[in-house]
Amino acid sequence: MKKFAGVALTMVMGLGVLAGCGSNGNSASTTSEGASASDKPEAKVVTISVRENTWGARKDNFLEAEKRLNEELAPDNVQVKLDWWPGIDDDELVLQAQAGKVADIFINSSVDIGWERDAGLIRDIDWVKDSKVFKNVPASYTNIMSYDGHYYGAIQDMDASPVFISRKALEGLGWTKEQIDGLRARVDSGDFTFHDLVNLADEAKKKSLVKIGFAVEDTRFEGWNYAFDFNNYDAEQNKLELTQKAKDVYAFWADAKKRGVIAENIGDVDTDMAAPMFVKGEIFAEFARTEFYQMMREANGMKDKVDEYNNWFNDNVVWIPVPSAQKGGKPVSYSNPAMIFVGAKVDDEKMTYVQRLIEHVLDPDLQINHTIASGKLPVTPEAQEDPRFKEMSFYKDHAYLVEFTKTRPALPDYATFTKGYTMGVEAILTKGKSAEEAFDIFEKEVKQNVPADRVEIQK
CATH class of the missing domain: 3.40.190.10 (Periplasmic binding protein-like II)
Structure with a gap:
C-alpha cells in the first residue's frame, strides 16, 4: 500500500461592511435613509489549506464537501475556500514544519499519529468522539483514531486483508x-x-x-x-x-x-x-x-x-x-487505513469549519465514490447501506472483516520494531537460519534500538 502524503491548512478571514444597509431585499429600492437595500456585509471567508491527494476520489470528495458546507453556511454569511498545497513526503512535512509552514489538513497512514504529534505537525481533534459520523463505527476504529488519551485522526478509508x-x-x-x-x-x-x-x-x-x-x-x-x-x-x-x-x-x-x-x-x-x-x-x-x-x-x-x-x-x-x-x-x-489529520496551527475557532468540512468528506455517498475509484472499503455502516455498495458483491461480502481487522500501532518506535522482525524473516529466507536464530536476531535488534520503556520483552 502506498504511503499517503499529508495535507495542510491556513486560514484567511475577511470581513467587510459596505456603506449603508438594506432592509427589504429589493436591489432596486433604497431605504428612507437613502442606502441601497441590496447592500450587506461581505461574507466572512475561511480559507482552509489542504495538501493535495488525488488518489481515488480524495480530492474530488474534498471539492464536493466544500460545496456542501458552503450551502450550509450561506445563511450565516460565511464561505469556506480550499487552498490546495502540493502533496509531499514525510521528510518534507517535517522540514516544512520546522520552518513554520504547517498544513491544516492532510492525509497519511494511521501508524503516523505518534511521530506526527511529536514533530508538531498535528493537533488533537477530540470532536471525533462525539461526531455523528463515527457514532456507529466498530470499536476498533475508535482505537485507530486515538492515541495517548486524545483523538488525532479521522479515519478516511479502510481495507481488510483477505x-x-x-x-x-x-x-x-x-x-x-x-x-x-x-x-x-x-x-x-x-x-x-x-x-x-x-x-x-x-x-x-x-x-x-x-x-x-x-x-x-x-x-x-x-x-x-x-x-x-x-x-x-x-x-x-x-x-x-x-x-x-x-x-x-x-x-x-x-x-x-x-x-x-x-x-x-x-x-x-x-x-x-x-x-x-x-x-x-x-x-x-x-x-x-x-x-x-x-x-x-x-x-x-x-x-x-x-x-x-x-x-x-x-x-x-x-x-x-x-x-x-x-x-x-x-x-x-x-489493515493500514488512511487518516485525515488536522494541522497544529488550527485554532479552536477555525476547527469548527475544519470539522464540518471533514464530516462532509465522509458523507456516505462520497465514501462510496471513493470505494468505486480506489477499491477501498467505506468506514461507516451508513455508507455500506448505499445501493451501489450493495451491488458490489465482493466488497459487501467481505466488509465483515473490518470488525476484527487489526492495524499497526501509532507508536513512533514501531517501524524500528518491525525492522527487527523483518531482519529475522530475511535471515530465514536468504541465509537458511532457523526459527530460533531468527528470533535471536529480532530480540537483539529490539533491545538495542527500541527504548526499554516502549517495549515489553517477555521470556
Missing part, C-alpha cells in the same frame, strides 16, 4: 464446487487453519498447478503474526510487545521456505507484479488487501467491465480471511 486463492488450483486438487464455496465458513469457524492452507499450497505447487505457493504484499505482513497469536502491541499499556509467540511465526516461515511454498524473493513480488501473475493462474494464494480485487480487474483488462470481471472472479477466485494457526481459532485481518 487471502485470494486460485479456484482453478483447488479444482485441480480435486475440490468440488461445494467444498470451495464452503471454505470461508470453515475459516470463520476455525475448522480450516493456516497450516491447512500451507499444505494446500505445497500440494498445488508440487503438482505444478501453480508456480508460486504464497505471495504477499511484503515480508512484514502482520496478518500472519496475528494468525499465530503474536500481536506485537499491548494496547492497555501502550507498549510494543515481544513474546515467544514470534518463534511460532518464524517456524512457519522456515517450514514454508524449506517446502518451497515461499520463495526467497517473496518480498520482491509486490501486488503490482502479483496481480497479473494471479490472473494467469501462477499463484496459489495471494495475501493482499481489499484493493487487490480492483488491481486484478485492471490486470484483466476489465477496468470498465465490472459485470464481465465479476463473472471471471467467481469462476477463478475464492477468498477467505487469514485463517488462525490454531484449530478452533478465529480468523484475522490486517
